[in-house]
Amino acid sequence: MSEGASGRLGFPRAMRIKHGRDFSRLRRQGQRIAYRSVIANWIELPADKTSRLGVITTKALGPAVVRSRARRLLRETFRLHQNELRVPLELVLVARNSIVEKKLPDVESDFLKIMRQAGMLKS
RNA sequence: CUGGAAGGGCGGAGGAUCGCUUCCGGCGCAAGCCGGGGGAGGAAAGUCCGAACUCCACAGGGCGCGAUGCCGCGUAACCGGAAGUUUGUUCUUCCGGAUACACGCGGGAGGUGACGGCGCGAGCCGUCCCGACGGAUAGUGCCACAGAAAAUUAAACCGCCGCGGACUUCGGUCAGCGGCAAGGGUGAAAAGGUGCGGUAAGAGCGCACCGCUCCAAGCGCAAGCGCGGAGGCACGGAAAACCCCAUCGGGUGCAAGGCCAAAUAGGAAACCGAGGCGCGGCCCGCGCCGGGUUUCGCGCAAGCGGGACAGGUUUCGGGUACUGGCUGCUCAGACAAAUGAUUCUCUCCGCGUCGCAAGGCGUGCAGACAGAAUUCGGCUUACAGCUCUUCCAGAAUC
RNA sequence: GCCCCCGUAGCUCAAAUGGAUAGAGCAAUCGUUUCCUAAACGAUGGAUUCCGGUUCAAUUCCGGACGGGGGUA
Numbered sequence: 001m002s003e004g005a006s007g008r009l010g011f012p013r014a015m016r017i018k019h020g021r022d023f024s025r026l027r028r029q030g031q032r033i034a035y036r037s038v039i040a041n042w043i044e045l046p047a048d049k050t051s052r053l054g055v056i057t058t059k060a061l062g063p064a065v066v067r068s069r070a071r072r073l074l075r076e077t078f079r080l081h082q083n084e085l086r087v088p089l090e091l092v093l094v095a096r097n098s099i100v101e102k103k104l105p106d107v108e109s110d111f112l113k114i115m116r117q118a119g120m121l122k123s
Numbered sequence: 124c125u126g127g128a129a130g131g132g133c134g135g136a137g138g139a140u141c142g143c144u145u146c147c148g149g150c151g152c153a154a155g156c157c158g159g160g161g162g163a164g165g166a167a168a169g170u171c172c173g174a175a176c177u178c179c180a181c182a183g184g185g186c187g188c189g190a191u192g193c194c195g196c197g198u199a200a201c202c203g204g205a206a207g208u209u210u211g212u213u214c215u216u217c218c219g220g221a222u223a224c225a226c227g228c229g230g231g232a233g234g235u236g237a238c239g240g241c242g243c244g245a246g247c248c249g250u251c252c253c254g255a256c257g258g259a260u261a262g263u264g265c266c267a268c269a270g271a272a273a274a275u276u277a278a279a280c281c282g283c284c285g286c287g288g289a290c291u292u293c294g295g296u297c298a299g300c301g302g303c304a305a306g307g308g309u310g311a312a313a314a315g316g317u318g319c320g321g322u323a324a325g326a327g328c329g330c331a332c333c334g335c336u337c338c339a340a341g342c343g344c345a346a347g348c349g350c351g352g353a354g355g356c357a358c359g360g361a362a363a364a365c366c367c368c369a370u371c372g373g374g375u376g377c378a379a380g381g382c383c384a385a386a387u388a389g390g391a392a393a394c395c396g397a398g399g400c401g402c403g404g405c406c407c408g409c410g411c412c413g414g415g416u417u418u419c420g421c422g423c424a425a426g427c428g429g430g431a432c433a434g435g436u437u438u439c440g441g442g443u444a445c446u447g448g449c450u451g452c453u454c455a456g457a458c459a460a461a462u463g464a465u466u467c468u469c470u471c472c473g474c475g476u477c478g479c480a481a482g483g484c485g486u487g488c489a490g491a492c493a494g495a496a497u498u499c500g501g502c503u504u505a506c507a508g509c510u511c512u513u514c515c516a517g518a519a520u521c
Numbered sequence: 522g523c524c525c526c527c528g529u530a531g532c533u534c535a536a537a538u539g540g541a542u543a544g545a546g547c548a549a550u551c552g553u554u555u556c557c558u559a560a561a562c563g564a565u566g567g568a569u570u571c572c573g574g575u576u577c578a579a580u581u582c583c584g585g586a587c588g589g590g591g592g593u594a
Contacts, residue, residue, distance in 0.1 A: 010142065018459055054459065063168085065494050072143095072463055079142065080464085103488075104464065 011079040017054030017092065026054070026092045033118055036110045037099035038074070042118075045088040053078045056094040070095040073104055077111045085115070086122050 017023060030041035045051070055074045057067040074093045099107065115121050 012143080013461090016459080023459070056459080063493075065492095068494060069463095071459095076142080076464055 009079055009082065011053075011075060011082075015050060015052050017052050017090065022090070023054055023056070023092060026090060030090075030092070031118065033114045034096075035114050035117075037096050037102055037107060038110050038114065039094040039096060040091060040111075040114050040118075041094075042089045042091040042120075045090060047087060049088045051082055051085065051088040052090050054092045056092060058095075061095055061097060062100060066100055067095075070099050073099065073102070073107045074111075076104060077108050080108070081112065081115075084121050086120050089120065 017026075026041045026043060030043045032039070032041050034040070053075065055071045057070045059067075061067050061070060074095060078091070078093070093111075112121070
């Protein structure tokens with residue numbers, strides 16, 4: 001059913017959170033953990049659904065080129081590690097200021113630390 | 124060769140794997156899958172100008188408001204026409220329009236800022252630089268402080284000169300009545316300047332020269348320049364104060380505006396025509412309301428759509444870098460917003476290190492500024508490094 | 522994306538149509554008082570966001586840049 005079962009690591013547009021009400025629902029009702037460059041809000045989904053991701057990069061982060069890069073880093077991180085999740089999630093990642101100078105491995109380690117702390121990773 | 128100034132050009136190349144997005148073709152009931160093509164910039168930025176396009180009313184007239192203001196030439200998207208081409212209202216080329224009160228280039232007043240030259244001097248000439256440049260004689264107001272006086276019959280504070288008078292130590296002193304714009308002083312600015320004559324002292328009062336104003340041969344498409352002549356000289360500054368004159372501008376902005384399956388609330392649209400109410404900043408004017416007739420559609424979120432032709436290849440011509448044709452590929456289109464991640468090779472540059480050197484090794488996100496959002500032209504700002512042209516300075520060589 | 526506003530000491534505000542020393546409160550520093558601190562009193566320093574232009578003269582007028590804030594589906 002889900003692409004995770006086939007081992008592929010795609011991230012098409014259908015897996016993105018687009019609506020403002022979805023964002024505000026997750027920010028208000030979801031679990032929340034912040035670590036270094038990332039804040040995560042999430043809600044667990046039933047096992048037959050696919051995970052969805054939304055990314056928030058505020059204007060305080062910097063100009064457009066900086067915000068775009070932060071968004072791409074967070075999206076790439078989620079794409080590479082989506083199959084390691086124990087259950088599907090609706091997830092919102094918020095970039096913090098410290099992400100600006102970081103490279104992909106740093107962001108990956110921050111993300112995995114949060115997911116491990118939340119007990120969301122497969123053992 | 125090194126450094127500086129001004130003005131141009133470029134802003135890595137090729138590949139692999141994993142992703143995103145769009146178009147075309149194929150498969151599939153569909154979700155989607157497979158193959159192929161495309162996928163950020165010179166500033167995409169700031170949103171400072173202007174234009175296209177959109178709807179509001181057909182965008183028209185007046186008032187108000189805003190903008191622009193020497194002259195000439197040039198220019199985009201867009202619009203129209205013709206020819207060729209295409210399944211096509213597709214695409215290409217040419218011609219014309221559109222327009223500048225966007226902007227670019229050139230020129231001319233002006234400033235007299237910098238340097239140089241000429242002249243006793245006032246001043247003039249040359250080179251470079253700046254150059255938002257209608258009107259101060261349409262009117263109203265302003266020019267602080269200082270100064271006697273700050274703008275129109277200019278003006279006597281210190282002065283200069285004359286007259287008669289008083290006093291006198293016979294040098295002059297004092298007050299009075301007149302004349303004078305030369306000198307001093309104030310100021311950003313004091314009502315032409317330099318000299319000679321003239322005079323009681325002075326004054327364009329007279330003369331020469333310089334400047335100014337007016338006329339003007341001739342030159343230039345024009346702004347304008349100006350041979351020559353006339354006038355004793357009038358006209359302070361500021362319109363980036365209000366304002367006057369001329370010209371231009373209606374507002375709105377792709378979050379404009381258009382189409383629409385399903386669901387929800389129950390109305391909505393078109394036409395007819397007396398009255399009431401409202402609306403561009405305001406008016407002419409226009410819109411809305413209730414009534415009748417006809418029709419089934421409208422608003423909101425989603426979706427569709429508005430939405431894209433600018434570069435590269437080959438070769439030819441003209442040039443200082445470059446640029447124009449020919450050929451011919453067909454090429455971003457998202458909407459919590461694609462254009463990314465990892466990595467290899469090659470060159471460029473910086474740093475470290477080894478080496479006499481050539482170069483080797485290591486290191487730094489190809490290393491700067493920066494990410495399309497309706498389109499086009501311009502302006503401005505940011506920018507590692509490479510590179511070209513011209514000029515200037517220094518060093519070396521002939 | 523599009524459309525609008527605003528910039529004066531460290532902070533909050535002045536300076537009416539340009540005119541000379543840019544002012545006030547709080548804060549800061551120093552001193553007096555006190556055994557010490559606070560309060561009080563006295564004194565001091567500190568600013569027109571930046572770059573050009575107009576003008577004799579610019580916080581004020583004009584142009585540009587920079588920074589900050591707001592509206593709009």
